[in-house]
Amino acid sequence: MKAAALLLCVALFLSGCGMNTKLDSLTMTLTLGLDTDGGKLLSYSSSPVFNKDAKEHTEVIEVNASSLREGRYKIDLFASGRAVGGKIQNVVIGKAFAKKKEIPSLLDVLYRDPKNSTTALLIVYDGPVKELMESKQKDKPRLAVAIKDLIMTTAVDKQTVKANLLDFHRTLFDKGCTPFASEMTRKNGKMMANGTALFDNKGKYITSLSPKETPFLQLLRKEIKPAIPFTLRTAALTGKKENISVSIEHGKVRYETRYRNGRFQFHVQIDAGVIITEKIADIDISKKQKQLEKMIAHEIKTKTTALVKTFQHHHVDPVGFGLYARAYEYDHWKKVENDWGKAFAAADVSVSVKAKVISYGVIH
Amino acid sequence: MWIPSSLAEVEATIQATWGETPDLVVCRLNVRQLKKDVLLLYLDSLADKNSINNNVLQPLLFETHDATNVEEVAVLIGQKKYTNLWSEVETAVFQGESVLFIDGEQQALLLDTQGWPQRAIAEPQVESSIKGAHQGFIETSGKNIALIRRYLPNRELKVKELIVGRRGKTKVALLYLEDVTHPEVLKELEDRIRMIDVDAVVNTGELMQLIEDNPFSPFPQFLLTERPDAAVSNLLQGRIVVVVDRSPSVMIAPMSFIAFFQTIDDYSTRWMIATFLRLLRTLAFFIAIFLPSLYIAAISFHYELLPLNLILTVGESREQVPLPPILEAILMELAIEMLREAGLRLPAPIGQTVGIVGGVVIGQAAVQAGLVSNIMVVVVAITAIGSFIIPNPDMSESVRLIRFPMMIVSSLFGVIGMAIGLMILVIHLACLESLGTPFGSPFAPVRFRDWKDTVVRFPLWTMRSRPLSAHPIQLKRQTKTRK
Numbered sequence: 001m002k003a004a005a006l007l008l009c010v011a012l013f014l015s016g017c018g019m020n021t022k023l024d025s026l027t028m029t030l031t032l033g034l035d036t037d038g039g040k041l042l043s044y045s046s047s048p049v050f051n052k053d054a055k056e057h058t059e060v061i062e063v064n065a066s067s068l069r070e071g072r073y074k075i076d077l078f079a080s081g082r083a084v085g086g087k088i089q090n091v092v093i094g095k096a097f098a099k100k101k102e103i104p105s106l107l108d109v110l111y112r113d114p115k116n117s118t119t120a121l122l123i124v125y126d127g128p129v130k131e132l133m134e135s136k137q138k139d140k141p142r143l144a145v146a147i148k149d150l151i152m153t154t155a156v157d158k159q160t161v162k163a164n165l166l167d168f169h170r171t172l173f174d175k176g177c178t179p180f181a182s183e184m185t186r187k188n189g190k191m192m193a194n195g196t197a198l199f200d201n202k203g204k205y206i207t208s209l210s211p212k213e214t215p216f217l218q219l220l221r222k223e224i225k226p227a228i229p230f231t232l233r234t235a236a237l238t239g240k241k242e243n244i245s246v247s248i249e250h251g252k253v254r255y256e257t258r259y260r261n262g263r264f265q266f267h268v269q270i271d272a273g274v275i276i277t278e279k280i281a282d283i284d285i286s287k288k289q290k291q292l293e294k295m296i297a298h299e300i301k302t303k304t305t306a307l308v309k310t311f312q313h314h315h316v317d318p319v320g321f322g323l324y325a326r327a328y329e330y331d332h333w334k335k336v337e338n339d340w341g342k343a344f345a346a347a348d349v350s351v352s353v354k355a356k357v358i359s360y361g362v363i364h
Numbered sequence: 365m366w367i368p369s370s371l372a373e374v375e376a377t378i379q380a381t382w383g384e385t386p387d388l389v390v391c392r393l394n395v396r397q398l399k400k401d402v403l404l405l406y407l408d409s410l411a412d413k414n415s416i417n418n419n420v421l422q423p424l425l426f427e428t429h430d431a432t433n434v435e436e437v438a439v440l441i442g443q444k445k446y447t448n449l450w451s452e453v454e455t456a457v458f459q460g461e462s463v464l465f466i467d468g469e470q471q472a473l474l475l476d477t478q479g480w481p482q483r484a485i486a487e488p489q490v491e492s493s494i495k496g497a498h499q500g501f502i503e504t505s506g507k508n509i510a511l512i513r514r515y516l517p518n519r520e521l522k523v524k525e526l527i528v529g530r531r532g533k534t535k536v537a538l539l540y541l542e543d544v545t546h547p548e549v550l551k552e553l554e555d556r557i558r559m560i561d562v563d564a565v566v567n568t569g570e571l572m573q574l575i576e577d578n579p580f581s582p583f584p585q586f587l588l589t590e591r592p593d594a595a596v597s598n599l600l601q602g603r604i605v606v607v608v609d610r611s612p613s614v615m616i617a618p619m620s621f622i623a624f625f626q627t628i629d630d631y632s633t634r635w636m637i638a639t640f641l642r643l644l645r646t647l648a649f650f651i652a653i654f655l656p657s658l659y660i661a662a663i664s665f666h667y668e669l670l671p672l673n674l675i676l677t678v679g680e681s682r683e684q685v686p687l688p689p690i691l692e693a694i695l696m697e698l699a700i701e702m703l704r705e706a707g708l709r710l711p712a713p714i715g716q717t718v719g720i721v722g723g724v725v726i727g728q729a730a731v732q733a734g735l736v737s738n739i740m741v742v743v744v745a746i747t748a749i750g751s752f753i754i755p756n757p758d759m760s761e762s763v764r765l766i767r768f769p770m771m772i773v774s775s776l777f778g779v780i781g782m783a784i785g786l787m788i789l790v791i792h793l794a795c796l797e798s799l800g801t802p803f804g805s806p807f808a809p810v811r812f813r814d815w816k817d818t819v820v821r822f823p824l825w826t827m828r829s830r831p832l833s834a835h836p837i838q839l840k841r842q843t844k845t846r847k
Binding site for chain 2: 005020021022023024026028030048050051052084086087089115117142144145148
């Protein structure tokens with residue numbers, strides 16, 4: 001017993017557990033930036049500084065390296081503590097860079113080294129990343145917290161998506177869908193969430209969806225909870241340029257998959273229960289309920305159909321139609337699985353929407 | 365040595381036996397009716413003078429008529445004994461009894477006139493309770509046994525009296541329910557007490573250390589309590605109560621680990637509340653042992669464990685602190701232990717001052733001076749509160765002690781060290797025995813039926829059998845009275 005206990009103590013020292021990582025002596029990269037500048041790979045690290053003598057509470061380091069790990073070694077040269085990536089919150093990639101380069105191979109170290117965090121948000125930044133990393137916003141907390149809060153809360157309202165490194169890896173790896181990430185930019189010196197960035201199946205940036213289109217992507221992905229809000233024009237009903245705001249509270253999205261005449265056919269059936277959250281337009285909703293519902297259904301249909309057209313045009317499938325193809329038409333899927341984007345582009349997708357107003361709000 | 369028959373010889377023997385004893389009263393009287401001299405001997409300091417005057421002297425002088433021997437002497441004392449051994453006379457005098465010698469008689473009369481200084485029965489100081497009785501044990505074993513008997517007017521409640529200590533001659537009484545307590549457990553306890561060969565046992569705590577199973581364990585294996593109701597509740601579970609004369613706490617054996625976390629109030633409050641409180645205590649136990657070490661581990665090894673906002677807060681609060689986390693933690697923990705100890709030994713009015721000074725110094729000044737971080741103060745405070753929630757003082761102290769090795773292993777090996785510390789703790793608790801019964805019962809060995817009264821407390825009517833931890837020979841406690 002005593003010998004075993006002694007052995008255990010000795011073994012503990014052997015295993016390398018003695019190497020500690022004291023919080024005080026770390027430079028924790030919280031936001032990792034990747035960008036290019038004339039063919040060079042620039043890697044940015046933004047980390048908090050815990051020292052009362054330091055004027056700035058965030059330290060930003062820019063290095064030029066051929067890979068992230070090499071970048072970290074270079075960052076170590078500048079950083080006052082040991083550079084570590086265990087708490088990375090955001091990985092920000094410049095749009096220009098993502099357009100040129102397939103990013104998955106660069107992100108490899110984040111997945112391979114278990115000490116790195118894989119729950120960091122993947123964000124495409126429209127503009128030079130340097131500008132974001134070095135921005136100082138007096139009305140915002142530390143950069144990493146500000147970015148993360150911005151994306152997470154905007155994603156709740158469906159105007160952007162929430163995709164972390166693991167989500168990105170999964171959607172990239174799955175042949176039935178293509179990855180996507182949140183997108184942000186800066187406007188008037190302030191950072192803002194800016195819809196969704198879509199990637200192809202190699203992980204190269206293809207196109208973006210605006211904050212107005214993103215809710216319908218989420219609808220197609222069945223990400224309805226807690227609600228999908230949007231505003232539509234009521235010109236069709238009143239003839240004037242007026243608004244009505246609705247929010248999809250619950251809904252059913254069903255996919256029917258067939259293979260006919262050498263191509264896939266998808267039929268998307270959306271049953272949406274909506275509530276009216278704001279009514280500027282002068283509509284007597286008690287009388288025109290049917291028309292209103294029809295108009296809302298039409299709006300959803302138009303938007304989703306346009307969205308699907310965009311996807312097909314760019315040969316991307318962030319919704320995951322391929323998953324249904326694989327589930328229902330496996331033989332045909334098997335033939336095209338390695339080039340699903342092209343097969344999806346040729347597919348027929350029809351959408352039909354039924355909307356039901358479940359609440360008109362508290363006042364009439 | 366026999367008692368001499370002539371009073372002159374008796375007086376000489378008294379002189380020889382008690383040389384320097386100013387409080388010894390030797391009172392020679394001539395009882396007219398008896399036509400004989402008698403001699404009354406007692407220790408002034410231990411005997412009750414009223415009782416001697418009214419119940420011994422008065423009847424002796426005025427109501428004795430024609431007694432010819434000791435048995436016929438009139439005294440108003442219920443408990444009288446006869447002896448012809450001088451050693452018994454000696455013991456009796458030291459117990460506060462008075463001894464009556466009659467000229468020409470070989471026998472002496474031992475009269476129960478005890479009246480030593482004792483305090484009144486008062487509220488228990490250490491284990492206060494909200495709904496329990498407000499009577500606590502005092503320093504006289506007879507009174508203590510009386511307090512227990514009041515709860516169990518039952519002939520199965522047996523009292524076995526032993527004398528411990530060559531000089532102290534402490535009366536140690538073993539109380540048990542004959543039809544419940546396992547005879548082997550009783551015999552084991554009795555044997556252990558009989559084996560004790562010391563000068564004196566001043567306190568129950570001393571007796572406990574002399575007979576406990578594993579003196580190298582940080583955990584107490586017997587319970588000391590000053591509450592009669594707690595003692596009775598344990599008697600009913602088949603345990604043995606050891607009442608030590610001159611000590612205000614009684615010892616309960618055998619004990620199980622979980623019973624140290626139960627109070628008498630648990631049974632008098634409703635079961636949901638009692639369960640909540642017990643879960644709270646279990647949580648407090650783990651907090652008291654592991655919170656400082658978790659803090660150290662998180663700061664020195666596993667910064668990834670902390671959520672982002674917390675890590676920023678911790679980092680900011682530590683930005684001035686010059687000490688590594690382990691020193692910071694040990695400094696604060698020692699400070700709080702010193703405060704506690706200082707407050708404990710000081711008289712109440714000064715004790716408060718210590719609390720205020722300590723609170724201000726530790727809570728405010730140390731943080732402002734940048735010696736320790738805010739978060740550390742919070743951790744230490746929660747830990748201290750956690751350790752105070754544990755109802756038994758002995759267990760609470762054990763937990764406070766274990767915290768330090770835990771902090772050291774966690775500063776060396778992080779969470780892995782903590783996990784190993786926990787494993788060693790669990791292994792130790794599972795191996796520990798109390799009077800040969802498993803200390804970890806009902807968890808080690810697993811006795812599911814007894815889990816009703818552990819970290820949760822089922823409604824009273826569902827606990828129909830006595831817990832197995834003390835190996836009771838009669839299991840049934842009550843019948844099913846409710847659905």
